[in-house]
Amino acid sequence: MRVAGVGFRQAATELSLIDAVQRAGGGADLLATAEEKAGAPALCAAAARLGLAVQAVGRAQLGAQEVLGASARVAERFGTGSLAEAAALAAAGPGARLLGPRVVSGDGLATAAIAIGRDE
Numbered sequence: 001m002r003v004a005g006v007g008f009r010q011a012a013t014e015l016s017l018i019d020a021v022q023r024a025g026g027g028a029d030l031l032a033t034a035e036e037k038a039g040a041p042a043l044c045a046a047a048a049r050l051g052l053a054v055q056a057v058g059r060a061q062l063g064a065q066e067v068l069g070a071s072a073r074v075a076e077r078f079g080t081g082s083l084a085e086a087a088a089l090a091a092a093g094p095g096a097r098l099l100g101p102r103v104v105s106g107d108g109l110a111t112a113a114i115a116i117g118r119d120e
Contacts, residue, residue, distance in 0.1 A: 001117045003055075004028035005088025006043065007074065007102070012109035017046035020105040020112035028114060032057055032091035034078050055091045062086040068101040088115035
């Protein structure tokens with residue numbers, strides 16, 4: 001399974017999120033983000049447009065992931081240095097790995113990272 005983890009600011013749009021996922025490599029089977037962001041209208045619209053479900057990931061699961069990013073602001077709020085990377089890894093399951101570090105959308109409002117499960 002290929003999971004696109006996403007993080008985004010409140011001002012992010014559906015297109016911000018789609019752009020971030022595409023810049024990260026696309027081809028995802030699922031979108032994942034923090035529980036408190038999972039119902040955001042922009043994310044729901046992006047998921048619908050991409051034909052993907054959204055998986056909400058809890059703070060404990062986010063904090064348990066080893067990520068490449070190190071944002072102090074994100075760490076304070078979500079318990080991890082990269083919401084996109086941690087959400088992707090958590091949703092992809094045990095033994096998952098990142099295809100690369102998170103990337104930022106062209107407008108700077110969203111980030112995405114792709115993780116693949118250990119079976120892929």
